[in-house]
Amino acid sequence: MNINYEYYKTTKSICPKCKKILAAKIVFYNDSVYMLKTCTRHGEFFTLIYRDKQKYVDSLKISKPALYPIKVFNNDFEGCGLSCGLCSEHQQHTCLPIIEITDHCNMSCPICLASNHNSYHISLKKFEKIIKNLLKAEGYLDFINISGGEPTLHPNLIDLVDTARQQEIININLSTNGRIFLKDRDLLLKLIDRNVYISLQFDGFDEKAYVKLRGQKVLEEKLRILELLEKHSARTALVMTVINGVNNKGIGKVIKYFLEKNFTKSITLQPIAFANPRFKYDESKVITIPDIVKEIASSSDGVISESDIINLPCSHPSCVALTYLLKLDNGKYIPIPRIIAVDTYLDVIKNRIIPGMETESYKKIKENIYNLWVSSGIQPESKNILKAIKSIMREMIMSGKNPNLLRLFKIAEKNVKSLFIHHFMDAYNLDFSRIMKCCTQYTVDEDRLVPCCIFNNMERKR
Ligand code: SF4
Ligand code: SF4
Ligand code: SF4
Ligand SMILES: [Zn+2]
Numbered sequence: 001m002n003i004n005y006e007y008y009k010t011t012k013s014i015c016p017k018c019k020k021i022l023a024a025k026i027v028f029y030n031d032s033v034y035m036l037k038t039c040t041r042h043g044e045f046f047t048l049i050y051r052d053k054q055k056y057v058d059s060l061k062i063s064k065p066a067l068y069p070i071k072v073f074n075n076d077f078e079g080c081g082l083s084c085g086l087c088s089e090h091q092q093h094t095c096l097p098i099i100e101i102t103d104h105c106n107m108s109c110p111i112c113l114a115s116n117h118n119s120y121h122i123s124l125k126k127f128e129k130i131i132k133n134l135l136k137a138e139g140y141l142d143f144i145n146i147s148g149g150e151p152t153l154h155p156n157l158i159d160l161v162d163t164a165r166q167q168e169i170i171n172i173n174l175s176t177n178g179r180i181f182l183k184d185r186d187l188l189l190k191l192i193d194r195n196v197y198i199s200l201q202f203d204g205f206d207e208k209a210y211v212k213l214r215g216q217k218v219l220e221e222k223l224r225i226l227e228l229l230e231k232h233s234a235r236t237a238l239v240m241t242v243i244n245g246v247n248n249k250g251i252g253k254v255i256k257y258f259l260e261k262n263f264t265k266s267i268t269l270q271p272i273a274f275a276n277p278r279f280k281y282d283e284s285k286v287i288t289i290p291d292i293v294k295e296i297a298s299s300s301d302g303v304i305s306e307s308d309i310i311n312l313p314c315s316h317p318s319c320v321a322l323t324y325l326l327k328l329d330n331g332k333y334i335p336i337p338r339i340i341a342v343d344t345y346l347d348v349i350k351n352r353i354i355p356g357m358e359t360e361s362y363k364k365i366k367e368n369i370y371n372l373w374v375s376s377g378i379q380p381e382s383k384n385i386l387k388a389i390k391s392i393m394r395e396m397i398m399s400g401k402n403p404n405l406l407r408l409f410k411i412a413e414k415n416v417k418s419l420f421i422h423h424f425m426d427a428y429n430l431d432f433s434r435i436m437k438c439c440t441q442y443t444v445d446e447d448r449l450v451p452c453c454i455f456n457n458m459e460r461k462r
Contacts, residue, residue: 319422
C-alpha cells in the first residue's frame with residue numbers, strides 16, 4: 001500500500017467480495033484508524049474504522065471482566081466465524097438476544113441488515129424452545145429483542161409476546177417500522193398493555209434521508225406513528241441509522257425531540273453498516289462513533305458533552321458508546337457520568353443492559369449517592385439531582401419489599417433516559433477482535449446464538 005500509515009495491531013477480517021477470512025492490520029493514518037487487508041483475488045481494502053486515533057487508543061485502555069453464560073451450546077472452538085454457537089471461547093454473555101420471528105416485511109429498505117424473502121413466520125413451538133435455551137444459558141434476561149423482517153406482520157405476535165412474558169425476562173423489545181400501528185390500533189394497544197418496548201425505526205426529520213435509507217418517502221407517516229405512540233404513552237425507543245452526508249446533521253433535532261418527550265425512553269444511533277449488497281459501500285458515507293459523539297455534543301445545547309458518552313467496556317469498546325440522563329424537577333437532563341465517578345459508572349454499566357440490577361452495582365450506586373449527599377452544594381445542580389434521586393427512591397421503596405424488576409425498571413425509566421451508539425459492522429470493517437466480545441446475538445436456531453455481525457456478513461442468505 002502506497003500510504004504512509006502507522007501500524008498498531010493485527011486482527012482478522014474477511015474479504016468484502018469473496019468473504020474469505022483474511023489477516024488484517026489496524027493502522028493509523030491522518031489521525032484516524034483504518035483497517036488494511038489484502039485478498040489474493042480481490043486486492044487491497046483500506047477502510048476507515050474510527051475517526052479519532054487518540055480516542056480509539058484510550059477506549060481500549062478500559063477493560064472490564066466479562067460475564068460468561070451459564071451454559072454454552074458449542075464446546076469446539078474452530079476460529080471466529082467458523083464455530084459460533086456461542087462457543088466456549090466467547091468472551092461475553094448475551095446481553096441482547098435478537099429473535100427474528102419473520103422474514104416478511106412491508107418495506108424494502110436498501111440498508112436493511114436482514115434479508116426478507118417473505119417465506120417464514122416462526123412457530124410458537126420454536127419460539128418457546130429458543131426462550132427456554134436462552135434462559136438455560138443466561139438464567140434471566142434484562143431484554144429480548146423481537147425483530148424481523150417486520151415483526152408486527154407475524155400473525156401470532158401477541159401469543160409470542162405472552163409466551164415470553166411468562167418467563168424470567170424483564171423487558172420485551174419490538175423492533176418495528178411502526179407502519180402497521182396506523183392501521184391496527186388494537187395491536188399497538190395490546191403491545192402497550194403487555195409493557196412491550198416499541199423500538200421505532202426513525203431516521204430523523206428530513207424526507208431526503210428516508211428516500212436514501214428506506215427507498216421511499218415516509219416522514220409524514222413516521223410523524224403520525226410518533227403522535228400515536230405519544231398519545232398512548234407507549235414506552236418508545238427511537239432507532240436512527242446515520243449516514244455521513246445524509247442525516248448526520250439532523251441528529252441534534254432528533255436528540256432535542258427525544259429529550260422533550262416523555263414517551264421516548266431511549267435512543268439508539270446506528271452508524272451505517274454496508275451489510276446489504278443493495279447499498280453499495282462508499283467511504284464518503286462512512287460515519288464512526290466519535291463523529292456521532294461530536295455531532296451530539298455540538299448540537300445538544302450543552303446538555304450532552306463529548307465526555308458524557310462513554311465506550312461500553314464489556315463488549316469491544318468500538319461497538320457501543322452510551323450515556324444515561326437523569327431528569328431533574330426543572331425538566332432539565334443531566335448526564336449520569338457527571339454525577340458519579342467514571343470508574344463506578346463503568347462498573348455499573350458493564351455486562352447488563354439494565355444498570356444497577358446486580359448487588360455489587362447497586363452498592364456502588366448507593367455509595368455514590370451518599371457522596372453526592374455529603375457534597376451537596378459543591379456540585380452545580382446537586383440539590384436538584386438529589387431531589388430527583390430521592391423521588392425515584394421514594395417511589396421504589398413504596399413498591400414494597402419484593403417488587404418485580406419490571407416495576408422497578410419502569411420507575412427508573414420515568415426519570416432516566418438512555419442514549420446508545422451501536423456501530424454494527426459490515427464486511428469492510430469487520431474486526432474479529434470485536435466479535436469475540438459481542439453481546440448482541442441472533443438466535444439463529446433453537447440452540448444456536450451467533451454474533452449479529454458474523455451472521456449478517458458471513459451467514460445470512462442474501
Ligand atoms: S465469535 Fe465467539 S462464539 Fe463465534 S467462534 Fe468466536 S468465540 Fe466462538
Ligand atoms: S430495515 Fe426493517 S423495515 Fe426496512 S426492509 Fe428491513 S426489516 Fe423491513
Ligand atoms: S453486534 Fe457487532 S457491533 Fe454489536 S456488539 Fe456484536 S460485534 Fe459489536
Ligand atoms: Zn476476495
